[in-house]
Amino acid sequence: MARVLLLDSDESNAHELSVYLEGQHFSVKVCRDSKDAVDVLKRDQNDFEVLILDISRDRREDWEALDSLRRLIKPGIPGPGMLCLTGPDNGADVVLKAERKGARCVIRR
Amino acid sequence: MERTWFLRRNAKGQGVLLDDRFLPIVRGIEVLLAEKRSLIAVGPQLRIFHRLGVPPNRCSPGEEILGVCWIHRGREFPLRLSLSSRILIDYLCRCRLPQTAAQIEAGIRADAFYIRHGTNGKAGSQVRMIKKRAVKVFVQRVRLALRLAFIQADVRLDPRAILVSQATDTNVATYRLKVRAEWFHV
Numbered sequence: 672m673a674r675v676l677l678l679d680s681d682e683s684n685a686h687e688l689s690v691y692l693e694g695q696h697f698s699v700k701v702c703r704d705s706k707d708a709v710d711v712l713k714r715d716q717n718d719f720e721v722l723i724l725d726i727s728r729d730r731r732e733d734w735e736a737l738d739s740l741r742r743l744i745k746p747g748i749p750g751p752g753m754l755c756l757t758g759p760d761n762g763a764d765v766v767l768k769a770e771r772k773g774a775r776c777v778i779r780r
Numbered sequence: 781m782e783r784t785w786f787l788r789r790n791a792k793g794q795g796v797l798l799d800d801r802f803l804p805i806v807r808g809i810e811v812l813l814a815e816k817r818s819l820i821a822v823g824p825q826l827r828i829f830h831r832l833g834v835p836p837n838r839c840s841p842g843e844e845i846l847g848v849c850w851i852h853r854g855r856e857f858p859l860r861l862s863l864s865s866r867i868l869i870d871y872l873c874r875c876r877l878p879q880t881a882a883q884i885e886a887g888i889r890a891d892a893f894y895i896r897h898g899t900n901g902k903a904g905s906q907v908r909m910i911k912k913r914a915v916k917v918f919v920q921r922v923r924l925a926l927r928l929a930f931i932q933a934d935v936r937l938d939p940r941a942i943l944v945s946q947a948t949d950t951n952v953a954t955y956r957l958k959v960r961a962e963w964f965h966v
Contacts, residue, residue: 720812780800
């Protein structure tokens with residue numbers, strides 16, 4: 672069972688997605704803010720295979736969270752992959768910016 | 781907003797009803813997991829470009845190793861390598877078994893592809909014979925080139941896990957390149 676760390680400040684969104692992913696047999700740990708996520712990742716980075724975070728073009732703290740999580744990932748082949756979720760109103764530049772930071776990007780419906 | 785629900789099999793093979801809003805997220809996770817599995821199983825993908833070949837022969841003596849690129853998510857990241865380092869990478873990609881510095885030197889010296897490297901061109905000598913004692917230095921240079929490419933792509937990979945050196949039963953080290961290589965002829 673793949674373990675997923677989900678960072679989303681919106682509680683209802685995070686709950687809905689985590690319930691859904693658990694139904695898909697992913698094990699999900701939800702963090703409300705980046706500090707919490709950094710602490711969890713520092714404790715047991717190897718336990719997670721995917722990190723999911725919600726990003727928006729205008730929220731600088733989202734990009735800071737992405738950078739701080741990225742910095743924590745130790746070089747090595749089995750590091751966790753990063754998946755950024757962004758709204759349809761954010762343009763292709765957000766997707767490109769996230770992908771240049773080594774993440775994959777998914778546009779929320 | 782109207783939602784579409786549909787039936788899909790989960791990891792345990794059970795049928796579950798899914799809300800299609802989240803489907804791209806599940807797909808994204810699956811792609812990341814597949815990417816990771818591939819990295820663990822076969823390592824990153826390298827594309828080695830040969831030129832000056834005489835069709836229809838491929839990888840024949842006289843060709844030149846033009847360059848080596850690391851392929852990541854469909855993009856090419858050229859490795860900044862000298863001629864000797866390109867020869868070392870090409871050789872290690874062909875020989876999948878771990879080899880000592882002495883075996884690498886002997887293998888390159890015995891292979892007509894490297895003995896006549898680049899001789900189909902009209903430029904100066906493109907032949908390089910890597911000496912046993914220099915292998916360690918070239919290994920470090922290749923790792924540095926990989927590191928620079930990984931930094932460029934912002935990917936957290938350790939070059940030492942890709943160009944692997946392992947101790948043998950004596951103090952001699954063996955070298956192995958843990959990559960999936962493909963050769964392109966241009």
